[in-house]
Amino acid sequence: MSIVVAATAGALFGVGLWVSGMTRPAKVIGFLDPSRGWDPSLGFVMGGAVAVYALANRVVRRRRREPWFGTAFHLPTRRDLDVRLLAGxxxxxxxxxxxxxxxxxxxxxxxxxxxxxxxxxxxxxxxMLAQRATMRR
Amino acid sequence: MLLTWTIALGGGALIGAAAALLLLTHGRIAGISGVVGGLLPPAATDRGWRVAFIAGLLAAGAIAALVAPAALGAPVRSPLAVVVAGLLVGFGTNLGNGCTSGHGVCGLSRGSVRSLAAVVTFMATGAITAWLVGGGS
Structure with missing residues (x-):
């Protein structure tokens, strides 16, 4: 069951990506480059995703100590900025x-x-493999 | 214009909901580079949900190709440029622990300082690159 739910989440995520235009390279480049008739719509994609996830994250973390399938939430806790993060x-x-x-x-x-x-x-x-092979984690 | 923005907002909300589903059920961050990276050697021990999530993502792409192939968009760069882009994306996301989904959607929503710094950085270098190379629509 947990596998089916994970696959469903992946499928919904994928549908969201193509519906919103994130799979169209020309659109992405047009969003990133404001110098040639900027297309801001991908900003709305980020806005919609963050709005839903921020609310869901708050509710889930307040109401539940553990996820449905599993014993703990696996969430990043670091708050320091380092060269690896910014260079990456x-x-x-x-x-x-x-x-x-x-x-x-x-x-x-x-x-x-x-x-x-x-x-x-x-x-x-x-x-990804090259990064792992050349740098210590 | 308004329709485009509404669709973008809806697509984004779907992405946020899918990521929230993964958080609620598996307690995991829906960061695509992280999900994929966990399958590469030395692989994480929790491979089941990762494989299932990616399978769902791929299924969405296969379905999109049947239903609305035009919505997926076409490549705008030469194959060589795309390969170079792929290498940089893989190396960079692995080094910086995240991409548009992990840092962008999930990290920003959780108020992560590291994710905010990462998003500002990759938006800036992405904008400069897109501006220099062009090709947007």
Whole structure:
């Protein structure tokens, strides 16, 4: 049952990504680059997602000590800023602005049969493996 | 314009709801780079929900290809640029512990200082890259 629910969450997440236009590289690049007729609509995607999740997070964390399937919530607790965080985010942003795809939409687009998106996902996994191989965690 | 923004808001709300479902049922952050990264060596011990969530995400892409292929969008860069983008996205998200979903949706909603710093950083480098390379619509 827990597997079915996780798959359902993934499917809903994926539908949300393509409905909202996050899988369209031209739209993403048009959002990131305000210099050429800015398309702000992806800001609404973030706004809608944050509004729902912020409320849900508050309710879930107040009402429940543990998730339905499992014994504990696995949530990040660090509050310090370090070079790894900022450098990683900076590198990710360059890749996002270059290809117009971030990890979730990349996977959704790859599953839709786009050869380019499949190449993107393969390169993304290679990039993750390279990071693990070259730097101590 | 208003319709586009409404759809974006709705798509975003769906993403937030899917992430909330994963939090409520599995106590996990729906950060795509983290979910994928946990499957790479040295793999996390909790592989079941990760595989199921990604399978759902991929199913959404496959369904989208059948129902509304145009909504998925087409690549705007050369295959080489997309591969470079994928490498940067994989390396950067692994180094910085998150992407648009983990830091953007979940982290901002939870009021995480690290996520806010990451989002500001990847939005900035993404904007600069998109501005330099162009290709938005």
């Amino acid at each position: 985010a900076a590198i990710f942003g360059v890749g996002w602005g270059l290809g117009g795809l971030c990890p979730g939409p990349g996977l959704v687009a790859a599953a839709s049969g786009s050869g380019t998106a499949v190449a993107f996902v393969a390169a993304m996994v290679a990039g």
